[in-house]
Every structure is written in C-alpha cells, then in structure tokens.
Amino acid sequence: MADRRKTTDTASIDRRSFLKTGAAVVAGAAGVNLFNINHTWSQDVVWDGEPFDAGGATLSLNEWGGFWEEAMRENLINEFEKTYNCKVAYDSAFPWFPKYVANGPQNPAFNVGNWNLNEIIKLSRIGDFFMTVEEMQSNIPNAADVWDFAFGSGLGITWGFGQYAFVYRTDLVNPAPTEFKDFWNESLSGKRATYITSNGLQQVFFMTSSAMWGKDQYDMEAGFDAMRRAMPMKISDFTGNMQTLVERGEVEMGVQWEGEIFLQMDKEIPVAPLVWEMKPILTQTQTVSRYSEPVQKKLALAYVNEKLNPDFQTRMADIFYVRPSNKNAVLPERLTSKGVENTANALEGLWIPDWNWYLDNEDDIVETVNEIFAG
Template identity: 55%
Template structure:
C-alpha cells in the first residue's frame, strides 16, 4: 500500500495501550544463531533422525485431510514426527515464548494474525531466504508473495453468497448488499473473523475515500444492520440453507459447494475491491537447524502440484502455483489458473488496521449489538 494515513487521534485507552505496549512493537531482537542463514534445502528428501517438527495448522476435517494427503508420507520419507497444534490463535504463543525458542517451526496463517505477529517481533525467516530454499516457490504467482512475510499456497475470493429464490433481481455489485430488499436478511461475521475484517475494509473503500476512511465503514455497518452474525463460514452456510439470510459475506468456494449440492445459492464475487481469503505459511527464523530444514521441506511439499491438486479439490480453494489444476467444482463456475485471473488481487494495509483494531472492534460490536 502506498497511500498514507492521517495521524490518528488516540482514545485514552489506545494511548495507554501504546504506552505500556511499546516495547513489544519495537524492531527488536537480533540473535545471530549460526544456523540463522546456514540451513539450506534443495528439494530432496533427507533423514531427520526422528526429529519432531512443530506445526501450527487448522484442526478438524482440515487436519484429517492434510494428514491423509501429506503428513503420513512426509513423516516416513523424512524420518520425522509432525507435532500438529490446532489450538488457534498462534500470536499469544509466539510472544509468550523466548525468542530463540519459537513454539512452532512452520505456521499456516490468515493474513491479520500473521501481520500482527510479524509486527510484534523478529519471528520469521526472511521471505527471500525462504524462497531461495523452497524450490517450488519459484512456480507461484506473484500475488502469493506480495505480502512480504510468508508464502500463500491456497486462496479463495471474497464474495456475497445469496439465495437465488430470495434475491430477485440478483445482486450485481458490492453496494447491493445494502439494498432495501435484503433488510433483516443480511449476514456477516464476528469482528475477530477475517471475513468481517475484509468486509469492513472493503466497505470503507467503496463508500469512502479509501480503506482508511473508518467513518465510512462504521456508517456502512449501521446501514446494513440488523445483521445475522456468525462465527465461521460453516454456520453461515447453515443460515443460507435455512433461508435465515438472503445474502451473506462468504468465500466463493463455499458458495459454489452449496450450489453443487442443489441448494439455491449463487455467488457474486467482489470486483470493486479484490481481497482474498488466504492460507499463508511462515518458517520460524530461530528454530533449531533440523526443524528449520524440515520446515522448508514441509513448505516445499505444500507447494507441490500433486498435493495442491488434491487439497484444493477437497476444500474448493484455488491453488497458487502455475502448474496446479483448478478443481472441477471451481472450473465449472469459470475460475481459472491464469495470469489474468489472478491479477489485481489486493492486500489491505493490515498494519494500519491493527493500529486501529481496538476502536474498530469496539465500535462495530456496539453497532452489531444495538440492533
């Protein structure tokens, strides 16, 4: 982002927070471990001698599928054990541990939590070093590394999922969410969910000057209320299926899956702004040498087309490597894996959002709670 933000006028609570938390956000910590720049990986297999690789990833069906598609084979081929932690969030675990003893060697993130952790300290291996040691990263589309912190390996487009039998005429643009015909039948998420964060920032930009126009976003949330509030996308799918919402913030893959099941749901992908729901991995900078090398191998395997083709088919995500295949369930809705198809994706200024997060969360929660 090249736009600048006006100096904010901090509330008393924010000022106190900044004053007491300043030490956390300083560009601190420069431990020069011998292995900091010496661990290399060329894409092959090696014997890790039974070492444990600490991984932070999503749980449930996601974990079961990753184990089936990759983890079991990975453990055998590299003679290691993957210790899988799905107890999100990861940020508190990083800041609570000594800097040279990170809780995880490799982590899968959504953008806001990843940027928050990167902002708090020198936790991650520099992206250029990661890419130099992950051969499959040479085959990703540019947007996958535009965040400059980690490598995105799968993504979905943000959209509105809407009931085709309750939304006549169908929505055609971002602002149609606020049309009177959807009054009382709109759905979004709790303020800690990335989908709501991106929805709010998109509203700031569409109805205001840019993503920094928070007042425009607050006004948009007021005009959209009352809203059905979900904590995750699966619950929103249920609300759509039961007809409790006529239109809702969603990722496109989930909307297409419902349509394939015969549910009267379609997707309007946002084109005025193009944020994406991402899966992005980082490698911890100061983990021990064996874990670091295993982390690079783990990320390389994640970016392998063989894994991505199977994973994205199961979860209806789109892959980020140029040689991967778009799942049939996405291809039939016109999704393509081409340079034109992935151009124009936007990454919000998450550092700015995080600076104002307390006020955004408090204000938006008040709006949601007052209707």
C-alpha cells in the same frame, strides 16, 4: 511428494553439530550470550530439495483442525513423516498468536505455520518471528513456479486462496444482486449477515465497505456508517455457521468466501456468489520460524515445499475449492465448472488490504463496530 527437495549432506550436519557444541563451550567460558551464537548458526540452515533423514525429530506446526487436518494428514503429512523419518506435532487449537507471543521469536512455539495474513502481520510487528520471503524462496525449489502475488506479505508464501464474495439465495433474492452495494438493499433488512469482529472476514468486509462507500479503505467513518446502515444483521462466528444460516433461509445474503459457496452449489443448495469488485482474497499462507533448531528448520522448509507442489494444490482445490498459487497446478472440474482459471489474467487486480493500517486502528474499529452490532 515433490521430486525436488533439499538438505546438506551428513558430513555438513555433523560439522555444524560440532561447531554448535564448541561455540557453546567457548561462549560459556567467555560469558558471551549463547542466543547470539545460536541465532547466527540457525540462520545458516539451507536446504536443496533432496529428502533427508531427520532421525526421528519432531516438526511442530500450527494449522486448521477438523476435516482440514484429516485432509492434510492423508494428502501430505503421513507420507512426509515416512520420507523424512520425522514426527509432525499438529496444533489445531486456534488462536496461535498468543502461543507465539508467550514463547517469543527465539524459542518458537511452532516451526512452521499455515494461517491467514492478518495474524502473520500482527506477529511481525512485535518480533522477528519468521524467515523473509527471499530467504524462503532461496531454500524452497517449488517456490520458483509460484505466481508473484503469493509472496506479497513478505513474511510467508501463499499456497492457496479464494476470493471474498457475498453468498446469496438465488430462490429468495429477487432481483439478483449485481454489485457490492446491493448488500444494503432495503429488501434484505434483517436477512443479511456478517461475522464477529475477531473474524478476518468481517475485518476485510469492513475495509472493503470503507473503500466502496468512502474515499478508500482508510475511510473509517464511511465503514462505520456502512455497518450502521446494514443493521439489523445476523452476526455469525465462522463460515460454517454462515453456511447453516444460509441453508435454513435465515440469511438470504451474507459475507463469505467463494470456496464455501462453491461447496453449497455442488450440494444443490440454491446459492450463488457475488464476487466483490475490489477482489480481496482470503489466503492460506505458510511461515517458517526463523529461530527453529536446524533440523526442524530444514523440515519446515521441506514441508512448505510440499505445500507448493502443484499436485498437492490440485488435490486441495478438489477438496476445499481453494485456488492454487502454483502456475502448473491443474484445476479440478469442481473449480473449472465455476469459471475459475489458473492464469495470469485470472489473477489480475487481486487486492490484499493494508493490514498494518487495520492493526494500527484495530482497537477503535473493534470497539465501534461491536457497539453497532450490539444495537
């Protein structure tokens, strides 16, 4: 757990509880909208980095399931529940977007979330769901030690990331690919792979293809042409399935992110990464719901603070091969042996695509690409 945490003191909490109750009574008598009062009151929550007793309150969060959930419970959540006297309700049933939409910003489905940028930005376009980065920074001590790129979304703080890359079989692809456009080599026809259009990796692959083969990421026609010329391709639904296809030799070159490739390398599978020249990144980004109740909101801030703890990030780098965002996180041998560094120079040129543009054009892109994939 981090050494610096935060809350207001008990007297302050009690005073706010009294103010909330009193305001509700007055509002009820005067016919004032209760949400407007709670809205202002909820935004007044602050946290100074010190542990506090949440009195058994439940913190609801959305985050990946399976082995990921096991690692989060073992390395963060179990101790967090003890330290803060709270219960963490963990929802791993992706997608979470419709659950947020169904509840609306004012009654958030979850208090804190961990996910990729495309879904966060998509939600921000339809409602005021999340605290801003500036609000989070002022309430999360460990945010002071995080690289600037981690705040790029404006809606959450990134704690871990990896670069997009092609995975290729070193024993089957000869000569070895050296640039992004080698994915389209004729020798790989029917032996290359990407993902279904709902997968963020395919979405970034499309935007990168548009930029590499066209004028920029906004050149949709170049992206469509690139997808057509890459066919026939195998279409995977998620990264684990891509790993299996590569291990079987059914795919000789496929869209992937570096962490999955590093894992296969350490399992002595003959693969290597080809990092894309534009250096797009896959992020693990934390959000805090703006209109959570005060205790849950403080717990959410404390939870994000733990995600930004350098020791936690080092452990996650060792388990999942994710690069840390905290400048002070020490990289494990699993990453340093692959040439990964946690330095400002290593972060130079990282690219986050324009997700607002993609979402503006998503219907056209998905419809056209699905037609291409269907043949």
